[in-house]
Amino acid sequence: MTKKPLFTNLTSALFAAGLTLFLGASVMGLRLKSEGITLGVELASTQTFIELGLAGLIVFLFQLFRDRIPKLSSSATDRIAILAFLRTDKQQRLWLMLTIAALLVFPFTTGRSNIDLATLVLIYIMLAIGLNIVVGLAGLLDLGYVGFYAVGAYTYGLLYTYFGFSFWQALPVAGLFAAITGWLLGYPVLRLRGDYLAIVTLGFGEIIRLLLNNLTELTGGPNGVSSIPKPTLFGLEFSRRGDNTFHEFFGIAYDPVHRVIFLYLLALLLVMLSIYIIRRLIRMPIGRAWEALREDEIACRSLGMSPTNIKLSAFTIGATFAGFAGAFFATRQSFISPESFAFIESAIILAIVVLGGMGSQLGVVLAAIAMVLLPELAREFNEYRMLLFGLMMVLMMIWRPQGLLPAKRPHRELKTTNAEVK
Amino acid sequence: MVPTMNESISYFIQQVINGLTVGSTYALIAIGYTMVYGIIGMINFAHGEIYMLGTYITFIVIAGLTLLGIESLPFILIAALIISMMVAGAYGFTIERVAYRPVRSSKRLIALISAIGMSIFLQNYMRLAQGSRDLAQQSIISGSWSLGTDEISVNLAYMQLIIFVITLICMVLLTLFISRSRVGRACRACSQDAGMTNLLGINTNHMIAATFVIGAMLAAVAGVLLGLYYGVVNPMIGFIAGLKAFTAAVLGGIGSIPGAVLGGLILGTAETMTGAYFSAQYKDVVAFSLLCLILLFRPSGLLGKPEVEKI
Amino acid sequence: MTQPLLEVKNLVMRFGGLMAVNHVSLDVNEGQIVSLIGPNGAGKTTVFNCISGFYKPSAGEVLFKGKPMHKLPGHLIARHGMVRTFQNIRLFKEMTLLENLLVAQHMHAERNLLKGMLNLPSYKAKEQELEDRSAEWLERVNLLEFANREAGTLAYGQQRRLEIARCMVTQPTLLMLDEPAAGLNPQETQALDQLIIELRDKYSVTLLLIEHDMKLVMGISDQIVVINQGAPLATGTPAEILGNQAVIKAYLGEE
Ligand SMILES: Nc1ncnc2c1ncn2[C@@H]1O[C@H](COP(=O)(O)OP(=O)(O)O)[C@@H](O)[C@H]1O
Numbered sequence A: 001m002t003k004k005p006l007f008t009n010l011t012s013a014l015f016a017a018g019l020t021l022f023l024g025a026s027v028m029g030l031r032l033k034s035e036g037i038t039l040g041v042e043l044a045s046t047q048t049f050i051e052l053g054l055a056g057l058i059v060f061l062f063q064l065f066r067d068r069i070p071k072l073s074s075s076a077t078d079r080i081a082i083l084a085f086l087r088t089d090k091q092q093r094l095w096l097m098l099t100i101a102a103l104l105v106f107p108f109t110t111g112r113s114n115i116d117l118a119t120l121v122l123i124y125i126m127l128a129i130g131l132n133i134v135v136g137l138a139g140l141l142d143l144g145y146v147g148f149y150a151v152g153a154y155t156y157g158l159l160y161t162y163f164g165f166s167f168w169q170a171l172p173v174a175g176l177f178a179a180i181t182g183w184l185l186g187y188p189v190l191r192l193r194g195d196y197l198a199i200v201t202l203g204f205g206e207i208i209r210l211l212l213n214n215l216t217e218l219t220g221g222p223n224g225v226s227s228i229p230k231p232t233l234f235g236l237e238f239s240r241r242g243d244n245t246f247h248e249f250f251g252i253a254y255d256p257v258h259r260v261i262f263l264y265l266l267a268l269l270l271v272m273l274s275i276y277i278i279r280r281l282i283r284m285p286i287g288r289a290w291e292a293l294r295e296d297e298i299a300c301r302s303l304g305m306s307p308t309n310i311k312l313s314a315f316t317i318g319a320t321f322a323g324f325a326g327a328f329f330a331t332r333q334s335f336i337s338p339e340s341f342a343f344i345e346s347a348i349i350l351a352i353v354v355l356g357g358m359g360s361q362l363g364v365v366l367a368a369i370a371m372v373l374l375p376e377l378a379r380e381f382n383e384y385r386m387l388l389f390g391l392m393m394v395l396m397m398i399w400r401p402q403g404l405l406p407a408k409r410p411h412r413e414l415k416t417t418n419a420e421v422k
Numbered sequence B: 001m002v003p004t005m006n007e008s009i010s011y012f013i014q015q016v017i018n019g020l021t022v023g024s025t026y027a028l029i030a031i032g033y034t035m036v037y038g039i040i041g042m043i044n045f046a047h048g049e050i051y052m053l054g055t056y057i058t059f060i061v062i063a064g065l066t067l068l069g070i071e072s073l074p075f076i077l078i079a080a081l082i083i084s085m086m087v088a089g090a091y092g093f094t095i096e097r098v099a100y101r102p103v104r105s106s107k108r109l110i111a112l113i114s115a116i117g118m119s120i121f122l123q124n125y126m127r128l129a130q131g132s133r134d135l136a137q138q139s140i141i142s143g144s145w146s147l148g149t150d151e152i153s154v155n156l157a158y159m160q161l162i163i164f165v166i167t168l169i170c171m172v173l174l175t176l177f178i179s180r181s182r183v184g185r186a187c188r189a190c191s192q193d194a195g196m197t198n199l200l201g202i203n204t205n206h207m208i209a210a211t212f213v214i215g216a217m218l219a220a221v222a223g224v225l226l227g228l229y230y231g232v233v234n235p236m237i238g239f240i241a242g243l244k245a246f247t248a249a250v251l252g253g254i255g256s257i258p259g260a261v262l263g264g265l266i267l268g269t270a271e272t273m274t275g276a277y278f279s280a281q282y283k284d285v286v287a288f289s290l291l292c293l294i295l296l297f298r299p300s301g302l303l304g305k306p307e308v309e310k311i
Numbered sequence C: 001m002t003q004p005l006l007e008v009k010n011l012v013m014r015f016g017g018l019m020a021v022n023h024v025s026l027d028v029n030e031g032q033i034v035s036l037i038g039p040n041g042a043g044k045t046t047v048f049n050c051i052s053g054f055y056k057p058s059a060g061e062v063l064f065k066g067k068p069m070h071k072l073p074g075h076l077i078a079r080h081g082m083v084r085t086f087q088n089i090r091l092f093k094e095m096t097l098l099e100n101l102l103v104a105q106h107m108h109a110e111r112n113l114l115k116g117m118l119n120l121p122s123y124k125a126k127e128q129e130l131e132d133r134s135a136e137w138l139e140r141v142n143l144l145e146f147a148n149r150e151a152g153t154l155a156y157g158q159q160r161r162l163e164i165a166r167c168m169v170t171q172p173t174l175l176m177l178d179e180p181a182a183g184l185n186p187q188e189t190q191a192l193d194q195l196i197i198e199l200r201d202k203y204s205v206t207l208l209l210i211e212h213d214m215k216l217v218m219g220i221s222d223q224i225v226v227i228n229q230g231a232p233l234a235t236g237t238p239a240e241i242l243g244n245q246a247v248i249k250a251y252l253g254e255e
C-alpha cells in the first residue's frame, strides 16, 4: 500500500476528531441527577472534559497516521511463533505434563481465596470451551448460552431442595437437562439464518431468567435457592461435624480449606476431561462437519449432510457443558439466583471465545484466565470491564477475527510419499 | 365484584389504545432494523441502544431547558426531538463507520459479533456517562380527554395523542423521502442490488450511511416519545426495546417498512393485552414467544415476500 | 424398456412473476451422459436446483429410480445417490483437500460419538478407509501432491477437479455437473472430457451435464436436452440436435 501524504488525511482526521467530541459531549457533557421528584442537570466534571479532549486527540492522531500504523498480522502462522516451544509432539507432551503437575500442586501452595478464584476461572473455562463448540467450531452465534448454565445450576439447586439430591446425583441430571433444553430450543431455531438464531437465543436466555424470576413458588424468585451443599468424596463430607467426615476418616485435623481444594480439583478434572473430549471431537467426522458447515452450508447439503442435525449436535453438546458448569457454579456459591444468569454473562463468555480465538482451545483457556483474573486483580478496572469487553469484540472482529491464538489447522494430514509435507 | 359488560368493553378499548401507543413507538424503532436489513442484509444489534440514547438526550434537554427557565412545552418538545435526532444520527453514522463497514465483507458471524460488541459497548458507555440507576423525569405533558358515552368511556392521554401524531408525521415523511427524494430512491436501488447500483455511479457507502442515520433518527424519536410517556430511563432499556422492535420487524416481514409498522402495532397491542389480562411480568415472555413462533411458522413475516436463496 | 434412472416431468419453477423453468421434462437412462444446454439465463441451473432439492419446484415431478424426490430436502436427495457440483464452485476453501474429501464422506463415516471418543479399532479402520478413498480420488484427479493444502489456494481448473472428486467419494449413482468446463483452458477441457468418460465407463456413474462447450457436449453426450427461456426446445442425440432448425435459430445461431 502506498502512503498518502499527511494532509489528505487531515480533513478526515479533523472530521473524526470533531465527531468524537460531539458524540462524547452530547452524552457526557451534562450529567443528569435526581432532584426530588424531578431531574436536574449539572456540568460534568473537568476531568470528564479533559478525558474527552484526550479521546478527540487520540482519534485525530490515529486518523492522521492510520496509513502508517503497521497492520496487525492476520495469518495463523504467528501461532507457530508464539508456540515455538511446542513444536514437536514430545515437547508438547512434556509441557502438558508440567502444566498439569503445576495445576495439581497449586492449591496446596496458596490460600483459600486464591483457590476459590481458581475454581471460578475453571468454571468459566468450561463455559468458554462449551460455547466455543457452538460459536467457534460450528459457527452459530448463541447469545443465550447463559440460559443453559442457569438450567444446570437450577437443576442441582432445585433437585436438592425438593428431593435432597446430592451433587453427584445431580451433576449428570444437570448436564442432561441442559442438553434436552438445548435440543428442544435448537430443533426449531437452527434452521434459521445466523442472525435470527442470535436473536432467538438472546430472547431465550432472557425468557429463562424471567421464568426463574417469576415462578416464585418453584424457584424462589429473585431470592433464589440457598444452602446448596458441597460435593462429597465417595460419601465423605467436608464438614466439621457429621457421621462420615473426611477429616475423621483420614485422621487429620479439620480444615475448611480441604473442601475448597477438593472442589478445585474436581473442577480441574472436569475441565481436563472437557478439553480431551473437544480435542477428539474436532478430529472426528462430526468436528469436520461442523467446520464444513461453518464454511458452506449449501455445499454440505449437496453432499448429503443434514445441516440441522449437525448444528443441533453442536448446540446440544455446548449446552451440556454449560449444564455441568452450572452445577459446579451452584455448589461453589451454595447460592444461586436469577441475577447470576443475565445476558451480561453470555456476553462475557462470548468475549472470552472471541479474544482467545474461535475454535482454538488453548487460546480460549488463556483468555478465560485473563478475563476472569484481570477484574479481580485490578478492582478499579471493574467499572470499565464490560465497556472494554464490548470495544474489544468490535476491534477484534475488525483486526483479528481469528483471535489472539488462532486455532491450529489442519487437524488431519495425509502422510503419503506423494503429498507435500508442510 | 364482577365488572359490567360496559366496563369490560371500556377496559378492552382502553387497552387497545394503550397498546397502539406503545406499538407505534416499536414501529419507529423497527423501521431502523428493517431498513438496515434491507440494505446490508444484517441485523443492527446496536439499534436498541440508539433508542436508549434518545431518551437520555431528551431528559438532558428537558432538564437543561428548565434550568434556563424555558417552560414553553412545544418548544421543549421540538428541541428535544431535534437535538435527539441530531445526536442519534451522529451515533448511527459513527456506529456504521466503526463497527459495520470494516467487517461488511467478512463472514456473517464476524459482523454479528462486531454488532453485539457495539451494543454492549454503548450500554456500558451510557452507564459510565450517566450512571446505571433509574432516572425518573416528572411528566411534563399530563392530562387526558375522556372520550365516549356515559356507558362506554375511555381516556386518551394528551401524551398518547402526541405519540400518534408524531409517529404518523414520521411515517409520512419517511415514505415521501424514500419515494420522492434522490437519496431515497438511491437507497431503494441499493437494497435491491448493491453491486449494480454501485456500477451506476451511486456511492453505496453513502447510501448505507444514510440508511443508518435515518434509522437512528427514527429510533431517537421513539426514545423521545417513550421517554416522555414512561418518564424513566436506565442504560438497559435499549436492550429489551431493541428485542421487541426486532420482533416487530420480523413479525411484519423484515425488509418491509409497512411490515415494520404493522408488526409494531400488533406487538404493542398483544403485549399490553397480556399485561392487562394476565400478568405484567409475562409481557416480555409473550413478545419473545411470539418472535419464536413467527420465525418457525412464517419466517418471511406477515408482509414480507419469501425469498429463495440464489444458488 | 427399462425405467429411466432419473425422470423429470413437467417441471415448473416460478420466482415471483418470472417463469424460470416452464414445463421441462427429461429422462436420464442408467449409464448415459445427458447434457442440458441452452443460452445464459435459460434456466438450466434452476433445473439442477430443483432436481437436487435446493429449490422446491412450483409444479412437476422428479423421480429417481422411480421414487419421488421433489418433496425431499436436498440432503436426503443426495443420500439417494444424486450429487452435484455448482456453477460457482463451492469448496470448503479453508479446509485442506483431504479434509474436503473426508467431509464429503460424512454419510459413510463412523458417526457414533462414543466409538470415536474412545478411538476404537473399528472407528480407526473406518477413518483409514475414508482416507484411502480420498487419496485414491486425489490421485485420480492429479491433486494428490496438494492433499494438505487449503482448497482455496488451488487454481481454478484444479478447484473444478476437486469438486468432482468430492462428489465421487460419496459414491453416487447420478452425478450432475454444472458447467464443469467453464474457465478451463483447452488442455484442461480435454482432460475433463476423458475424466467424464472414465467416470461413466470405469465407475459406472450416470451423468447429467450443463455445459456451454459445444465440442465437449457433442463429443460425449448420448442425449441432449435444449431449453430456451425456461421452456423445452428440443431433445435428441447430438446429430439430431445439430440438425434441428429451431435449436440452430434460438441457440447456436447466437454463437
Ligand atoms: N433464487 C432465485 N430467485 C430469483 N430468480 C432466480 C433465482 N434463481 C434463478 N433465477 C432466475 O432464473 C433465470 C434462470 O437462471 P439460471 O437457471 O441460473 O440460468 P442458466 O443456468 O441457464 O444460465 C434467471 O433469469 C435468473 O435470474
Ligand SMILES: [Mg+2]
Pocket: C044, C045, C046, C087
Ligand atoms: Mg447456470
